[in-house]
Amino acid sequence: MNIKSLLLGSAAALAAVSGAHAADAIVAAEPEPLEYVRICDAYGAGYFFIPGTETCLKIGGMVRTEGKWYDAYSPNTHNGTLWHTRAELSIDTATDTEYGPLKTNMVMRWDWQEGNSTDSKLLFANISLGGFLVGKADSQYVSYTGYAGDVINDDVVYDGPYELNQLTYNYDAGNGFTAVISLEDSNSTSDGKNSYGSSWWTDDKSNHYAPDVVAGAGFKSGAWGFKVVGGYDSIVEEGAIKARVDADFGVFSAFLAF
Structure with a gap:
């Protein structure tokens, strides 16, 4: 009697297995692995890997607000209260x-000036590789x-001069000695009228053939450092x-x- 029940049970199990194969199989989709943000400390603090790439990204910035009752640029004027608010966004890769x-650097700045107007400015935007920028x-x-x-x-x-377009090579010997050489365009500064020796003003830029x-x-x-740098302006022909x-x-x- 027990053998008969065992045979009947086996036959029912085989029939159930055959029926399951006859219908379409339902396969659950495998969950995609979640990739967490990885820290990229090879280039300094603040960098992280962009998911799915080997590129490191750093995002930063600042917000500053200041009120002043003295104009350092025109100490004899009486402008009254001056209030200035600034925001900056920096993106480095x-x-x-x-x-x-291979690095890139971009800094965008917004200034809320007197008169209820916002000035936007691309402060920096450059690419560097192997000492070249x-x-x-x-300006260097x-x-x-x-x-x-x-x-x-x-x-x-x-x-x-400060912000301007340039092609620069920086050399670091690793023993404390450094050097730099740069070809720069002083016409690309904020006001286009800055030289190396002094602040000057001219509208004649026809002789600007060389950088x-x-x-x-x-x-x-140790505790001591010394640097010397020289600049030559091809427009005013002075340095x-x-x-x-x-x-x-x-x-x-x-x-x-x-």
Whole structure:
């Protein structure tokens, strides 16, 4: 009796299996793996991999608002209360290549000025690879020596042009010695009228056949550093040279520029 029941049960199971094969099989879709954002620390803090690529991205910016009752650029004027609000958005990318990191840098700025008007400005936009940089950035005449230091209103005393188009090569020997050479277009600055030696004004740009040239060299050892840079303007056919000595004593730092 038990053997008969076992045979009948086996036959029913076989019939059920045969019926299942006769119908279309239902296959559940496999869930796609979730890719979390990966940190990319090879190029500094703040970078992360764009999902699905080997390109690293960093997004930053700032918001600043200031009120002032004194105009450092015109100390003898009485403008009353001045209020200025600024926002900046910066986007940096970096991708590893056989020639080194391929990087891009873009900074966009918006200023809310007196008179209820917003001024927008593409501050920087450049590409760099293997020590070369091409695009818009601050002139190497001011950036290579570290600008005018971390002081308020560092451009009250004119120290050269800032944002302009350029083709630059930066060299770093790895032992403290650095050098730079740059071909720059001073006509592409914010006002198009800045030179290296002084701030000048002219509407005659017909003789601008050659780019401006900036070259510099520097050395840093321990707490001391020294840099010298020169710029030649092809329009006014004049140049200027400046140097800077830096000292870092740990608790404070100092510099002398001339």
